[in-house]
Amino acid sequence: MGHKAQVIIAGKIALDLLCTPSTGIVHAVFQRTFYLRKTGTLTPAPPITTGNNARQSFTGQPSARAVSQPALLCCIGQAELERGPLNVRTTLNDITHVTVGDEWSCDQQLVSIGNIELDLSRAKIWLPTPLQQSAVPDPQSVALLARFLEINTPQPQVQHRINEMINEQLINAVKQLQQWLDHYQNQGGQPAIHFPDHLLGCGDGLTPAGDDIVVGVLLAMRAWKMPALDLLVAEVTDRLDTTSDISAAHLLAACSGSGIAPLHQLIDCVGTRDGNQLEYKFNNSRHSRKHEQIQSAATALCSYGHSSGYHAMQGVLLAARHQQLWPL
Amino acid sequence: MSVLLNEVRKGFYLDSVALMRLSAELSALSGIEEAVLMIGTPSNLQIMRDADILDSAGEEAGPNDLVIAIRADRKASTNRALAHAEKAMKGNSAAGKATEHRARTLRGSHASNPDANLTLISTPGEYAGIEANSALDLGLNVMIFSDNVPLERELELKQRARDLDLLVMGPDCGTAYINGVPLAFANAVNKGSTGVIAASGTGLQEFSVLLHRAGGGIKHGIGVGGRDLSDSIGGISTLSAIDLLANDDEVEQIVLISKPPGEATAKAIFDKLAACGKPVIACVFGLSASQIPDGISCTQTLREAAELTHRQSANAADPTETNTTPDLHNLASELTIPTGAQSLVGLYTGGTLCTEALLILGRAGLSCSSNTSKEGLDSTAQYQLIDLGADEYTVGRPHPMIEPAVRTPLLQQAVNDKNVAVILLDLVLGFGAHEDPAAEVVSALTAAEANKPLVVASVCGTDKDPQDYQRQRAALEAAGVIVCNSNSEAAELCALILEPR
Numbered sequence: 001m002g003h004k005a006q007v008i009i010a011g012k013i014a015l016d017l018l019c020t021p022s023t024g025i026v027h028a029v030f031q032r033t034f035y036l037r038k039t040g041t042l043t044p045a046p047p048i049t050t051g052n053n054a055r056q057s058f059t060g061q062p063s064a065r066a067v068s069q070p071a072l073l074c075c076i077g078q079a080e081l082e083r084g085p086l087n088v089r090t091t092l093n094d095i096t097h098v099t100v101g102d103e104w105s106c107d108q109q110l111v112s113i114g115n116i117e118l119d120l121s122r123a124k125i126w127l128p129t130p131l132q133q134s135a136v137p138d139p140q141s142v143a144l145l146a147r148f149l150e151i152n153t154p155q156p157q158v159q160h161r162i163n164e165m166i167n168e169q170l171i172n173a174v175k176q177l178q179q180w181l182d183h184y185q186n187q188g189g190q191p192a193i194h195f196p197d198h199l200l201g202c203g204d205g206l207t208p209a210g211d212d213i214v215v216g217v218l219l220a221m222r223a224w225k226m227p228a229l230d231l232l233v234a235e236v237t238d239r240l241d242t243t244s245d246i247s248a249a250h251l252l253a254a255c256s257g258s259g260i261a262p263l264h265q266l267i268d269c270v271g272t273r274d275g276n277q278l279e280y281k282f283n284n285s286r287h288s289r290k291h292e293q294i295q296s297a298a299t300a301l302c303s304y305g306h307s308s309g310y311h312a313m314q315g316v317l318l319a320a321r322h323q324q325l326w327p328l
Numbered sequence: 329m330s331v332l333l334n335e336v337r338k339g340f341y342l343d344s345v346a347l348m349r350l351s352a353e354l355s356a357l358s359g360i361e362e363a364v365l366m367i368g369t370p371s372n373l374q375i376m377r378d379a380d381i382l383d384s385a386g387e388e389a390g391p392n393d394l395v396i397a398i399r400a401d402r403k404a405s406t407n408r409a410l411a412h413a414e415k416a417m418k419g420n421s422a423a424g425k426a427t428e429h430r431a432r433t434l435r436g437s438h439a440s441n442p443d444a445n446l447t448l449i450s451t452p453g454e455y456a457g458i459e460a461n462s463a464l465d466l467g468l469n470v471m472i473f474s475d476n477v478p479l480e481r482e483l484e485l486k487q488r489a490r491d492l493d494l495l496v497m498g499p500d501c502g503t504a505y506i507n508g509v510p511l512a513f514a515n516a517v518n519k520g521s522t523g524v525i526a527a528s529g530t531g532l533q534e535f536s537v538l539l540h541r542a543g544g545g546i547k548h549g550i551g552v553g554g555r556d557l558s559d560s561i562g563g564i565s566t567l568s569a570i571d572l573l574a575n576d577d578e579v580e581q582i583v584l585i586s587k588p589p590g591e592a593t594a595k596a597i598f599d600k601l602a603a604c605g606k607p608v609i610a611c612v613f614g615l616s617a618s619q620i621p622d623g624i625s626c627t628q629t630l631r632e633a634a635e636l637t638h639r640q641s642a643n644a645a646d647p648t649e650t651n652t653t654p655d656l657h658n659l660a661s662e663l664t665i666p667t668g669a670q671s672l673v674g675l676y677t678g679g680t681l682c683t684e685a686l687l688i689l690g691r692a693g694l695s696c697s698s699n700t701s702k703e704g705l706d707s708t709a710q711y712q713l714i715d716l717g718a719d720e721y722t723v724g725r726p727h728p729m730i731e732p733a734v735r736t737p738l739l740q741q742a743v744n745d746k747n748v749a750v751i752l753l754d755l756v757l758g759f760g761a762h763e764d765p766a767a768e769v770v771s772a773l774t775a776a777e778a779n780k781p782l783v784v785a786s787v788c789g790t791d792k793d794p795q796d797y798q799r800q801r802a803a804l805e806a807a808g809v810i811v812c813n814s815n816s817e818a819a820e821l822c823a824l825i826l827e828p829r
Contacts, residue, residue, distance in 0.1 A: 028341040080451070100339070151720055155734060160355065162364045165375045201369025201391060204351070205344030208369060242370050244391045246341065299476075299719075300452075306344035 003116045005092040007123035011085035013253055014074035015125055018088070018106050018118075026102040026113065028246060033077035034098050035246060036113070073249040076118070082304060083126045085258035086249055090118055128257070128264040135271030136224055137320035141294050145270060145317050148298045154307040166202060170209055173199035174318065177217070181322045184228040195235040200251070201243040209311045211247045216263065216315020218254040223267045224323050262301040263312050269294045270320060330361055330399050333406040334386035335413075336368065337394040342417065347394075350416050354398065357412060359405030365413070368393045434462050448511060450474055456499060457481040464488055464496075472498030472553070473512055475719075479560055482553070486564040495568050498553045501528040505536065505549035513729065515758035516792035520545020521580035522637055523573035525566055527554045530678025530756055531585045531630060534788050535611070538634035538814055541790065544641055547579050548572070559590030563597050570597075574604040581607040583637055585630065587683070588614045598624060609636055613683055628691075629816035630684060656817065660824035663810070666779050669749035672696070672822060673742040673781075674713035675735050677728040677765075678788065678815075681754045682715040685819035689713075692823030711826075713752070714738070729761045732768040739769065743776040743783075750782045752822050754815055755800060757789030764795060766803040773807050782825065783809045786818040 010018070017038050027037035074086045081089045097114065104113040111118040176196035183193045203209030214236060221229040233255045240248040253259065301309040342350070347365050354363035362381060366372045368389025376382040381397040389395045396413050400406045438444060447463040449456050453476030463470045470489065477499035489496040497504055503526075504511040508519030515533055517540035526532040528551020536546050550572070552565040566584075573579045582604065589597055589612070601608045602623045609625045611633040617626040625640075627633040672694065676682035682700050689696050689711065697709035699718050706712075715721075716728045716735055728734040732755075742748050755765045762768075766787075773783060785804055789797040801811050812818035 030341070030343045031346075155737065160362055160364075162362070162366075162375065162379055162381070165379055166372075169371070169375060198371045198374065201367075201371040202375070204347060204364070204366045204372070206341060206347070206367075207344075208367070208372070210371065242391065244341070244367050244369065296476075303452075306348060308344070 003092065003094065003097075005090045005116065005118055007111075007118050007120050008079070008089045008091060009083060009124040009126050010074075010088040010120075011083070011126050011253075011258065013072070013085040013256075013258065014088045015120070015123065017072050017074050018111055018120060019109065021107055023103065023105045026098055026100055026104065027073055029095070029098050029100055032095065033075050033081060034095055035073045035075050036104055037245070038072045073246060076113075082260050082262065084260035085126075085253040085256075087126075087260070088118075088123075092116070092118075126261070128259070128261070129268060135268075137220075137270050137323055139324060141270045141291070142317065142320045142324065144291055144294050145266075145298060145313065145320070148295065148302075149310070149313060149317060152302055152310065154310055162204070166204060166209070169198055169202050170213070172196075173202060173210060174213060174314070177214075178318060178322065181228050181232075182325070184231060185325075195239075197239070197242075200236070200239050201247075203311075205306055205308065206244075207247040207250060207305070207308050208243060209307065211243050211251055212305075212308045212311035213315040213318070215250060215254040215259055216312035216317075217319045218251075218315075219257065219259045219263060219312075220267050220270075220316040220319035220323075222257045223264075223271060224319065226319065226323055228322075259312070260304060260309075262297065262304055262309065263316070266294070266297040266301050266313060267316055269297045270316065330401060331403050331406050332381060332383055333398045333400075333403075333410060334381075334383045335396040335410055336385055336389045337396070337417070338390075339392050340394045340417070341367075341392075342394065350413060353416065354409045354413060357405070357409050359401040360398065360409055361401065362397075362399040363409060364395075364397045366395055366397075367391060368395045434459060435466065438466050438468065445469055446471060446506060448473060453477045453499070457485060460485050460496065461488070464492055464494055467492070467494070469495045470497065471501050471504055471511060471551070472496065473501060474498070475500040479555060482555060483561055483564075486556075486561060490564055490568060495550070495572065496565055497551050498528065499555075500553055501551035503528050503530075503532045503549065504551045505532075505546045508545070508547060510759055513756075513758060513760040514549070515540070515788070515790050516794070517790055518545035519547065521547055521578060521641060522583060523547055523576065523579035523581070524549040524583045524585065525569045525573070526551055526585040527556070527587065527680070528552065529554075529680050530754075530788065531680030531684075533678070533756060533758060534630045534681060534684075534815055535583065535585055535634055537788050537790055538631055539637055540792075541813075542634055542638040544634070544638045547576065554587075557586055557589035557593050557597065559592050561593075563589065563593040566597055567600055570600050570604055574606060579606065581609065581637060581640055583633055584608065584610045584612065585633065585680075586612050588612055607640055609633055609640075613680075613687055629688065629814075630680075631814040631816045654812075656821050656824055659810075660821060663782055663825055665749035665782055665825060666746070669747055669781060670710060670826075671745070671747045672711040672713075672750045672752065672826060673738075673745075673748050674698075674752035674822075675738055675742065676713065676715045676752075676754050677717050677732070677735065678754050678756050679715045679717050681756075681786075681788070681815045682713050684815055685752060685822075686713050688816055688819040689823050692820070692827065694823055694826060729756045729765075732762050732765040736768055736772045739772045740775070743773060743780050745781075748781045750784060750822050750825055752818060753783065753785040753809075754818075755785060755787045755789070755804070757787065757793040757795040757797060757800060759794065761795065764800075766800040769809070770803055770807040773809070784812065784818050784822055784825075785809050786812045786815045788815070 022038050024038040027035040074088055076088045078092055081087050102114045109120040173196040180193045180195055199210040201208050301313055351365050369391045381399055386395050398406045398409045446469045448471045449459045450473040453474045456472050456474035456477050460470045486496050502513045515537050517536045532549050550569040555561050556565045557563050573582050598621045602621050610620055611627045620626045686696050686698050694711050696711040696713045697706040698713040699705040700715045742751050787801050791797050804811050
């Protein structure tokens, strides 16, 4: 007997993938989600424009290696699945009969995966909330975010030297990324320092911590219109084959300006809405409310994945600190 | 000479939690020196190469492959660990193959269980209110396990429930007993004639456990949530719970466990309790007997509340467990703290237990700093009590009752700190808690240097709990831990040990 379910809400990249007549296979199955892979290859999606917010355009050109990048993926899940560009929240109550390698196809807004049928006809599309044009990180919010990260450092289940080595490599790679960004500013757009090769793909989770950090940096830099974004996008798209297909798909989405909803919410909170620093400085009640919002957004993001949310937040902090050093 | 084994699973994904859990399981197997599961990205392979745990098989892995790297004392150990990993991965991929019906919505679930009159909601806080409202629409009482529900939403839900003659337990209601049935994080205790109203959490657990051990039992344990007795909420659920317990003929007496209520709310609550027609015992932390109206018995600790409840019960049975209460003064005089050490560190998994210890130590003249107090934790204070279950310690990581290893780094730090004279711990057993919390404590203590601090603990559990109270207690005692019969006894003992001699 087949299982019929509705798609409730889906990210734009996922919906674009499913809405066009397409075929593919089930790429990976987890306890409450599974990934569909579309047959073929992809190039980076164009930047996502939301509502009246005309985002800075993506001018980084995909390199030749991008042509052989992993096929586009989307993640099918149940009602609790977080909103995100690749995520498809459905009314499915049981995914246990889905197996890696199962074929899927989509025709006339109906996705067939084995004996599952997903109806797209009433699906809502999810896009990140539009940001105001003049958003920049607020220094006190950045300090609060740094404190939150310090207090909430994830603890590994086992203390072994591999964890220490991963941390060491991440710290070094992040430092190199900071230097790379700083040199971009000093050298007028041409970093003298090599982009850290060991950042992407570094970490012991499904999406490596290094990738999660870069996702946070990419989204924050786009939100705050930081000039090094184009070059960072080019460097990342050039290295997508150094991480898993699933993580690469999330990185690509971030390159085009889209990540999971709590990450956008955090970036939104950290950026001042009107750019009027004096008002924030002297209006304590408003400040306090805003800090509560940051605490709440950071807490929500931290609960995402094992430590993906935490690491993405580290990326946001890195971008925020860079923006403060090199304001527009 | 150690043996290295790499196994590569092509195109195989596990989520991060499963990867790390399996890594931890393999590392804990006998003979295993190191066990790692990571995807084979170039960056990760380089780390494994530098760590000398990558062999020729692992070198072949790509970014979409899972590398299992095991180093052990001999080949048999690596093979056993690999077999464990493969079995676990097979189990993970086949997880939930059984096709039992699972409703997709609350309404669907209610349709298949039309006689149900209670729903337990555990969703992210921002959605809990929506689900709770749906439950009230269906005429269901509600237990909200979720935290982070906005105060205004809590008020709105409770007012609506009151109008509908229904009860809202929570938010952040982690423990409850309804008609003797434990819900969520609760201990296996005898069903009895006592009705309890508590914020819900370890206060209710400790009281239930101590009453069970004394020979009593619980009919209902209603968790109203930590904010119910504030003046913002006005004790709406507490007032409803008093009515429910007063009207239940099988409830012999009512026990209230809470922090101090708001001023206006306190009057309404105590007036109602005093007029309910049943014996009432109040254990309100921070309030003395003089602040509680006549006709309501007041106790300062959960242990006193359990003992008094049992003494007052018409159907008191013999104790289920026979751990005798030691003479704490004698015990304290026999104990020796490390020379020069003067500090106390309390590492708690239960918030109410931490608060209870804070008050007991305060009454004994030891002014403790704690994250449960309004002032917050001062990490330089001589006496510190830390609630590791508080939000600041649990965001993005498991609660220490579920994963006791969360406490281990702080415990190891305290054990090796020459200034620390006494370490105070709690272990909370029961449904939902870790299957063997004592093992983690024992492991941290056995790795400690000589001349370590005294470790005083209490175990909140019963002989009927899945973890077995006596087994947990014996494991701690074998590691040199002084195990008290209750949290209050443990705190009192610490006060006696540290008082000037």
